[in-house]
Amino acid sequence: MAEAKDRPVRIQTDDFSVEEEVLRLREGSLRVGAVVTFLGTARDFSEGRSIRAIEFEQYSGMALREMTRLKEDALKRFAIIDVRIVHRVSRIAPGGQIVLIAVSAEHRKAAFEACLWCIDTLKKTVPLWKKETTEEGESWVVPHP
């Protein structure tokens, strides 16, 4: 059976390696001339409050399905070669890694556009909810439109 990290789209509790995901994209094709990555990390401050940790709830099943659809849509929409998407759902301390979107393409413009589109669209279509722990307790994050 394939190892979990062979899967290009995944939701996991474990941390991930940016280098490893980029390497998988580079190994995929010698036509790759550009790899653009977006890494989302946990900040120590949000809306004026100091953050101790964040956590994510997912709609298991639907979340992975929507992330897979996101990759398929990106491949149709942009002149790119491949996409990898990893999102963590465990408790994450400030500075920790949350999400990685990595896109390979022959040319940089399409890679940049697709990477930005993927993270913007992930926030709109993938059923994940962020909970912040501050000194005053836990609270669910209400996204800005």
Added chain:
Amino acid sequence: MAEAKDRPVRIQTDDFSVEEEVLRLREGSLRVGAVVTFLGTARDFSEGRSIRAIEFEQYSGMALREMTRLKEDALKRFAIIDVRIVHRVSRIAPGGQIVLIAVSAEHRKAAFEACLWCIDTLKKTVPLWKKETTEEGESWVVPHP
């Protein structure tokens, strides 16, 4: 004396690690919420010819100075936290890493814009010249406008 890879802007023959550069940016500030990277890699094909290797000549001194200026300009121009730029000048086989631009910011939009601006501007302002080796011999690359 500081190790070479501590320097955030450098031109080197050695390969570099995407993870290490990203980690340095993350360690730099807990305000970081987004890291965007652009990695340029050597393709096996260019203008219909099969590439065996590429190589870069630099105007030593001016090239590093222009790259440092690029970073300073990006920090003034965009709402970002930090930038790292690494460019290799050694012989690079297809699939190999050429250049990395890594940008950290509180929010993703500025990180994407700054990263794209940096690689576009690097191509215009940093005195580096690419030579391709194909079956027919070596030739200097003439950039498209």
Added chain:
Amino acid sequence: MIRVLFFGMLAGKTGCREFSLDMKKPQAPLKEVMEALHARFSGLPRAPYMTAINEEQAEASSVVKDGDEVAIMPPFSGG
């Protein structure tokens, strides 16, 4: 019977993550299911929600059948 899932802050507001709702008919528009849920959970705010039937995005007019899984979701905040 349909299986109703509340996510994120809605689990806190309803005091419930998963709920079994009796359907009075073999199928109904999602809008009617929402009304039944508001009747049952007074803590469920009157707000526009993301909804899904069997893990696929749905809207007020989508048809819910007996045995379906219905998810009531506050705005997503991943990434």
Added chain:
Amino acid sequence: MIRVLFFGMLAGKTGCREFSLDMKKPQAPLKEVMEALHARFSGLPRAPYMTAINEEQAEASSVVKDGDEVAIMPPFSGG
């Protein structure tokens, strides 16, 4: 004397990477230096070049002084 550097394909076309040019006066616009180089190197194409004086970008009207380093550069192709 000024030190002239040819980069990239220009080193091939002139057969020279580094050249010492005698200045007839203590300073001159870069345009005159270019003319002296075209007179000396017939293989140097008549094309617009990127130029630098002492590692700083310069243009045709920039002033070159005795002892300066002048770089004649084809379009950059880094990245």
